[in-house]
Structures are given as structure tokens and as C-alpha cells.
Amino acid sequence: MSSFKKEDENYIYEVISRNVKKYRKLKGWTQEKLAEEIDYSLSFIRGIESTCHQTFSIGAIWRISLVLGVDFCKLCEDDKTNKTQKFINYKCNKCGINVKMPIKIVKHFVNIYELSGNKNLPQFDCTECEGKLVPENPMDF
Numbered sequence: 001m002s003s004f005k006k007e008d009e010n011y012i013y014e015v016i017s018r019n020v021k022k023y024r025k026l027k028g029w030t031q032e033k034l035a036e037e038i039d040y041s042l043s044f045i046r047g048i049e050s051t052c053h054q055t056f057s058i059g060a061i062w063r064i065s066l067v068l069g070v071d072f073c074k075l076c077e078d079d080k081t082n083k084t085q086k087f088i089n090y091k092c093n094k095c096g097i098n099v100k101m102p103i104k105i106v107k108h109f110v111n112i113y114e115l116s117g118n119k120n121l122p123q124f125d126c127t128e129c130e131g132k133l134v135p136e137n138p139m140d141f
């Protein structure tokens with residue numbers, strides 16, 4: 001759906017536009033609410049989020065990142081390049097719930113484990129019961 005190539009300067013506007021929309025919705029805010037919180041006009045917010053590629057200033061995005069409570073860099077993150085992000089299937093050893101753990105997070109814990117000399121695969125507390133989330137398939141590692 002992207003109409004600009006990565007080399008095009010308009011590309012970053014599309015990326016930020018997508019992210020503003022995403023994080024606004026995650027916060028449960030309407031465009032009206034965001035406009036109100038930041039004291040910008042509704043049409044300006046609509047413009048930022050629209051696909052008509054309205055340009056906006058870094059300062060405006062800075063202010064939006066502050067009111068949304070999102071790291072400025074997150075608003076510039078191109079999630080299309082993260083599409084290859086993989087998940088590892090975890091399963092609770094008690095209630096059996098399945099959880100997809102982002103591989104990035106799991107690897108982070110693998111590093112911490114290694115630093116402390118722990119050779120086990122990372123386990124996590126189940127959020128639904130007292131059980132432990134364990135990798136469903138250790139071959140994923």
C-alpha cells in the first residue's frame with residue numbers, strides 16, 4: 001500500500017503517519033481526543049494520519065510522542081522492516097495456554113541466562129495461573 005520508495009523523502013511521512021494512528025488507537029484515543037490533548041486542530045491530526053501525505057514538523061511529532069507517552073523513535077520505526085520478526089511458541093506447563101513470545105525478547109533473556117551461567121532455556125511466569133511458560137519446541141532455539 002506504500003506509494004513511496006524507501007529512498008523517497010515522503011516515505012518517512014508514511015511511516016510516522018501509520019505509527020501515530022497505531023499508538024493513538026492503542027491508547028484508546030480518537031483523533032478528536034488527540035487534537036484536544038495537544039491543542040492542534042482536528043484537521044491537522046487527520047492530515048497527519050491520512051494517506052494524502054501531509055507534511056508536518058518534527059516538533060509536531062515530538063509533541064505527539066509526549067502526549068501519547070510513546071518514545072519519539074517509536075514513531076519513526078518502520079514496522080515493515082520488522083515483518084520478519086519471529087515468535088517462539090510457549091506453553092504453560094499447568095493451564096496449557098499458548099503464548100507467542102517475540103524472539104527478540106527471548107534472545108534477550110537467553111543472553112542474561114548465559115551471563116549468569118544458566119544453560120536452561122528462558123521460562124516465564126504464566127499470566128493466567130501459577131504455572132510456567134516453557135518453550136513448546138526447544139528446537140526453535
Ligand SMILES: [Zn+2]
Pocket residue numbers: 092093094095096097126127128129130131132
Ligand atoms: Zn498457566
